[in-house]
Amino acid sequence: MKKEGLLSTIIVLVTAQISFCQSKTIYHNGWVDFNKNGKMDIFEDPSKAVELRVNDLLSQMTLDEKTCQTATLYGYGRVLKDELPGPGWKSEIWKDGIANIDEELNGLAYNKKAQTQYSFPFSKHADAINTVQRWFVEETRLGIPVDFTNEAIHGLCHDRATPLPAPINIGCTWNKNLVYQAGSIVGREARALGYTNVYAPILDVARDQRWGRVVECYAEDPFLIAELGKQMTLGIQDHGAAATLKHYAVYSVPKGGRDGNARTDPHVAPREMHQLFLYPFKRVIQEAHPMGIMSSYNDWDGVPVSGSTYFLTDLLRKQFGFSGYVVSDSEAVEFIFSKHHVAENMKGAVKQAINAGLNVYTNFNMPDKFILPLRELVKEGAVSMTTLNQRVADVLRVKFKLGLFDQPYVSDPQVADQIVHTKADEEFAMQLNRESMVLLKNDKDVLPLNKSALKKVLVTGPLATEVNFTTSRYGPSNNPVTTVLDGIRQYLTKDKGIQVNYSKGCDVIDATWPESEIIPTPLTKDELLSIDQAVSAARDADVIIAVVGETDAQVGESKSRTGLGLPGRQLQLLQALHATGKPVVMVMINGRPLTINWENRYLSAILQAGFPGPSAGKIVAETLFGENNPGGKLSVTFPKSIGQIELNFPFKPASQAGQNSKEDPNGYGKTTVSGVLYPFGYGLSYTTFEFTDLEVLPDQLQTQGDINVSVKVKNTGQRKGDQVVQLYLKDELSSVTVYESVLRGFERVSLQPGETKTVKFILHQDDLAILDKDMKWTVEPGKFQVMIGNSSEDIRLKKEFTVSGSN
Numbered sequence: 123m124k125k126e127g128l129l130s131t132i133i134v135l136v137t138a139q140i141s142f143c144q145s146k147t148i149y150h151n152g153w154v155d156f157n158k159n160g161k162m163d164i165f166e167d168p169s170k171a172v173e174l175r176v177n178d179l180l181s182q183m184t185l186d187e188k189t190c191q192t193a194t195l196y197g198y199g200r201v202l203k204d205e206l207p208g209p210g211w212k213s214e215i216w217k218d219g220i221a222n223i224d225e226e227l228n229g230l231a232y233n234k235k236a237q238t239q240y241s242f243p244f245s246k247h248a249d250a251i252n253t254v255q256r257w258f259v260e261e262t263r264l265g266i267p268v269d270f271t272n273e274a275i276h277g278l279c280h281d282r283a284t285p286l287p288a289p290i291n292i293g294c295t296w297n298k299n300l301v302y303q304a305g306s307i308v309g310r311e312a313r314a315l316g317y318t319n320v321y322a323p324i325l326d327v328a329r330d331q332r333w334g335r336v337v338e339c340y341a342e343d344p345f346l347i348a349e350l351g352k353q354m355t356l357g358i359q360d361h362g363a364a365a366t367l368k369h370y371a372v373y374s375v376p377k378g379g380r381d382g383n384a385r386t387d388p389h390v391a392p393r394e395m396h397q398l399f400l401y402p403f404k405r406v407i408q409e410a411h412p413m414g415i416m417s418s419y420n421d422w423d424g425v426p427v428s429g430s431t432y433f434l435t436d437l438l439r440k441q442f443g444f445s446g447y448v449v450s451d452s453e454a455v456e457f458i459f460s461k462h463h464v465a466e467n468m469k470g471a472v473k474q475a476i477n478a479g480l481n482v483y484t485n486f487n488m489p490d491k492f493i494l495p496l497r498e499l500v501k502e503g504a505v506s507m508t509t510l511n512q513r514v515a516d517v518l519r520v521k522f523k524l525g526l527f528d529q530p531y532v533s534d535p536q537v538a539d540q541i542v543h544t545k546a547d548e549e550f551a552m553q554l555n556r557e558s559m560v561l562l563k564n565d566k567d568v569l570p571l572n573k574s575a576l577k578k579v580l581v582t583g584p585l586a587t588e589v590n591f592t593t594s595r596y597g598p599s600n601n602p603v604t605t606v607l608d609g610i611r612q613y614l615t616k617d618k619g620i621q622v623n624y625s626k627g628c629d630v631i632d633a634t635w636p637e638s639e640i641i642p643t644p645l646t647k648d649e650l651l652s653i654d655q656a657v658s659a660a661r662d663a664d665v666i667i668a669v670v671g672e673t674d675a676q677v678g679e680s681k682s683r684t685g686l687g688l689p690g691r692q693l694q695l696l697q698a699l700h701a702t703g704k705p706v707v708m709v710m711i712n713g714r715p716l717t718i719n720w721e722n723r724y725l726s727a728i729l730q731a732g733f734p735g736p737s738a739g740k741i742v743a744e745t746l747f748g749e750n751n752p753g754g755k756l757s758v759t760f761p762k763s764i765g766q767i768e769l770n771f772p773f774k775p776a777s778q779a780g781q782n783s784k785e786d787p788n789g790y791g792k793t794t795v796s797g798v799l800y801p802f803g804y805g806l807s808y809t810t811f812e813f814t815d816l817e818v819l820p821d822q823l824q825t826q827g828d829i830n831v832s833v834k835v836k837n838t839g840q841r842k843g844d845q846v847v848q849l850y851l852k853d854e855l856s857s858v859t860v861y862e863s864v865l866r867g868f869e870r871v872s873l874q875p876g877e878t879k880t881v882k883f884i885l886h887q888d889d890l891a892i893l894d895k896d897m898k899w900t901v902e903p904g905k906f907q908v909m910i911g912n913s914s915e916d917i918r919l920k921k922e923f924t925v926s927g928s929n
Contacts, residue, residue: 148260154530156265157182165527172522176515179264183514187264189496190219191514192482193489194271194449197226199236200486206240206250207257215490219262221482221517222269222319222449226254229281231599241281242600244315244542248535251316255530266518267526271366271449273596274308274320274358275338276735277551283311283598284547288591288733289324290713291558293340293350293757294805296846297870300554301350305357305365307547312363314538318524319364319414321596323354325402326369328758329770332379334681337594337674337713337733339374341757342770343802344401345865351402355410364520366414367406369451371433372399373418379767381682385420386461393858393893395422404442413446413520417480419454419461426462428454429471434479447481447516455483455492469495473504481513543598548737555734555741557844557870560754561806562728568705569727570748570808571665576620580663581607582627582656582699583670584692585711592736594674594713601736606669606709609739613747623663627656627699630673631690639685649691653698660702667746668696669709674733677713686717686764693720700724709742715760715800722799730756751808753844753870755913760800771802771914772861803848803865803913809839809875811912813847816919818908824926825901829885833910833919837873846870847881850914852907853892854922860892863909890925903927 148155153166164170164178180188195216198205205227211217227250229241240250251270259265273279277286284307286292292301305323312320325347328339340347351367358365372395377387390399406412415438417428427433428450438444458464458471465471472495475483483492499505521527532538561569585591586607593599604612607624614620634643645653660666670692676683687693697720699706705726710716713733721728729752731742744750761769769778780796781789815834823829835847849867853860867883890906891899903925911917 148265154259154265154527156259156527157263158265168528172519175522175527176518179266179518180511180515182264184218185497185500186218187266188510188514189493189500190216190489191221191266191517192476192496193221193492194482194484195220195223195489196486197223197228198238199230199233200225201488202226205238206253207261211257212261215488215493217262219258219264219266220268220489222271223254224271224484225273225279226251226270228272228279229599230279231593244538245535247280248314248316248532248538252531252535255316259530267521267530269319269364269521269524269526270317271319271321272312272317274312274322275324276594276597278308278311278315278317278320278598279596280311280315280598281600282543284543284551285592285598285601285735286551287555287558287735288337288594288713289340290337290757291732291734292554293346294560294732294754295554295557295870296346296755296757296868297557298349298353300557302353302357303550304554305354306361307550309358309361309363311542312358313361314532314541316532317363318526319366320358321366321368321414321416322358323351323365323367324369325351325367325406326374327399327402329375329398329768330379331686331715331758331761331767332683332764333374333376334381334678334683335374336715336758337677338596338679342759343757343772343865344398346757346868348402348405349868351406352410355406355412359410359412362525364413364446364524365410366416366449367403367412368416369418370403370415370438371418371427372422373420374399376420379682382680383461388420388422390422392897396893400437407442407444413523415444415446415448417448417450417454419451419457421462426454426458426464428480429458429464429474429478431478438479445516445519447520448479449482450475450480450484452485455480456485469498472496473499476505476513477509481516551735552737552741555737556744556750558732558734558754559741559745559750559752560730560732560756561752562730562800563722563725564727564806566726568707569729569746571707571746573614573617573620573747576664578621578623578663579610579614580656580659580666581610581622581624581669582660582666583668583695583709584626584628584630585671585673586624586626586669588630588673588711590674591672591711591713591733592738594733595678603736604739606739606742609741609743610667610746612740613743623659625656625659626652627668627695628652628691630676630692635690636684638690639687645691645694653691653695656695657698657702660699660704663704666699666704666706667709668699668706669711670696671711671716672713673711674713684764686715686761688716688718688721696721696725707746709746715758717761717763717799719762719799748808748841751841751843752805753807753846755803755805755846756800757802759798759802762795762797762799766795769798772864774859775862798915801913801915803846803911804916805846805913807843807845809837809841809843811843811845811873812836812838813910813918816908816910816921818921818923821923822926823923825903826887829923831867831883831885831908832880834878834880835871835873836878837875840875842872842874844870844872848911848913849883850909850911850917851885851889852909853890854905854907856892856902856904857894858892863914865914901925
């Protein structure tokens with residue numbers, strides 16, 4: 123054996139022996155001696171109540187140790203420079219512990235600095251997380267375990283974890299059961315890999331279609347968001363991981379839909395804020411009990427949310443009953459002074475945030491930036507020890523609830539290889555993609571395509587071979603992707619008589635985009651040639667499948683838009699293809715609603731694919747050829763023009779009406795385009811459905827009690843299909859102006875041809891309540907109308923009931 127090899131072996135053996143000796147002293151049967159004092163303290167005793175354990179541990183902590191529990195350490199490739207603990211850690215600020223480590227060794231797809239040998243195989247990652255955790259347990263004085271956090275808005279943000287479609291697609295499924303299962307996969311994979319807390323779901327209400335992060339939201343309607351967000355939260359936490367809701371609060375409507383550095387000044391009135399933007403947070407907190415909240419970096423009415431006692435304490439804890447810990451969105455604390463200018467410097471911002479109710483600071487820098495000013499503030503008396511103890515207690519409480527003080531490690535890392543991204547998980551992800559497909563137009567039933575009538579198919583458009591939208595942001599990476607072109611080719615491989623040709627047609631954007639949206643430029647020679655090549659191929663095809671839309675370079679965080687048409691030359695491509703007289707089927711890859719007015723009027727069929735996961739091509743092909751019958755419904759309104767924004771559901775009476783005399787007794791103006799392109803809840807199918815036998819019982823009740831609603835839905839067509847039964851509620855007379863109607867129930871049902879199912883809903887008192895003149899939630903006496911619809915505009919059945927008054 124060489125000298126170097128012998129030395130390495132000795133080092134390994136000595137290290138193992140030291141580790142064993144230390145393990146022998148602090149690890150006992152059923153408990154861990156975290157503070158290494160040779161006895162079982164209250165906080166180390168699993169049989170004691172959580173609050174007793176929190177208080178005992180808190181009583182043993184120094185100021186340095188307490189303040190270290192108020193900050194995040196970003197993981198390797200973000201802030202940490204070491205993949206695993208090294209000797210230098212003993213001189214870093216986290217020598218006294220840390221609240222959480224975010225995105226540790228997850229192998230981010232688009233960050234080369236974060237590529238790591240420890241992200242895969244999955245068992246190797248679990249081992250590595252154990253190594254990091256062991257350092258904090260064994261090498262810090264009190265051994266307080268770390269809460270390992272990670273993003274997970276459409277699958278766990280980890281190398282090769284199970285990939286789900288973007289949240290906007292998840293919203294379009296309207297399927298509560300599937301969303302719970304999605305959350306369960308995220309929670310299971312998180313714990314198997316060593317993560318204990320995931321930043322999901324996003325509960326932002328997407329009211330401005332220009333906003334870049336519409337793709338990361340479920341919907342524009344607070345009830346739909348609350349129902350799906352609740353299921354995602356329950357799924358995650360039922361597997362022992364914490365769910366951290368974001369972005370609290372009033373984050374999703376920056377003035378003018380502008381993003382980037384303009385995340386300020388949401389123009390939202392107090393009643394609207396509670397009814398729309400706080401409603402999902404309130405419901406999910408009270409019904410699913412998430413352990414985390416992320417505070418946003420915008421202000422509301424001039425006060426930064428992350429420095430607001432009203433938002434972080436009065437509303438969140440006292441009214442909503444939140445008992446977890448609040449982590450700031452990255453740079454939210456800095457913005458208190460650098461953007462909002464309501465503090466002089468970082469120290470002033472720290473003072474505002476911690477006193478308001480923030481527990482943990484997060485940003486892409488060393489945690490010293492928050493911890494050191496906080497220590498100064500406590501010593502000066504600007505932050506009381508009582509306040510600091512409360513903030514730290516919230517963090518410790520979550521760690522105890524997560525079981526980190528009973529079992530701080532992944533108990534069997536090898537299991538991760540068997541339970542992360544299984545074959546069953548992959549099948550589920552594809553089903554979620556299938557159910558997110560929304561059919562927007564199908565003129566003369568051109569879809570599903572009939573293979574027996576086809577000899578040549580042209581696939582064209584810049585998104586046909588694109589892949590980046592399948593990963594998008596905050597989700598799994600490095601999974602194999604099937605493009606739409608490949609999906610169609612693979613689907614038709616058994617049909618030897620069908621030839622699939624491809625011609626790109628154009629790029630996603632032109633050289634001067636987005637300025638070309640306001641100052642048109644002539645097509646270049648290369649652009650004309652590319653379109654001509656597609657048209658030439660189209661003349662010889664039986665059907666044209668044009669795959670157009672946006673990539674994640676046009677939609678996402680800090681990617682708001684000033685126009686909502688198809689970017690670049692894509693409309694010109696479609697117009698040239700339509701001029702051939704051949705049927706054009708448009709497959710739209712989109713992370714937000716687009717103003718596809720010409721496309722809707724003239725093209726044969728339009729399928730919204732949204733931002734599906736890596737199985738995109740397979741699912742689109744199945745849908746185009748009828749193996750998958752699209753049953754998704756839009757969760758955000760499609761306007762006809764950006765000039766109509768805001769245009770959403772729900773809306774106040776007549777606030778979205780036109781100007782003609784039929785809609786307005788004083789109306790005569792012919793100056794505006796009215797109505798939506800596609801309404802909230804809209805989506806077609808390859809089959810047809812009818813609703814019958816609506817029952818609302820009782821039809822009279824006092825203000826206490828539930829309303830039972832049932833309706834029959836029948837598949838009247840020739841194919842199996844899914845229908846989303848939507849229940850809308852109208853308060854006919856109220857003390858304040860309320861929304862024209864509100865969504866208060868939905869159920870996705872699958873029906874065979876000719877099959878009928880009875881769908882039942884229960885309306886609770888909270889479903890009838892409004893914010894009265896005194897800003898109190900109350901159920902007012904009067905008539906209510908239950909409406910069953912195929913969309914928010916396509917109402918099929920109605921029935922009234924009356925609330926007579928108090929008991």
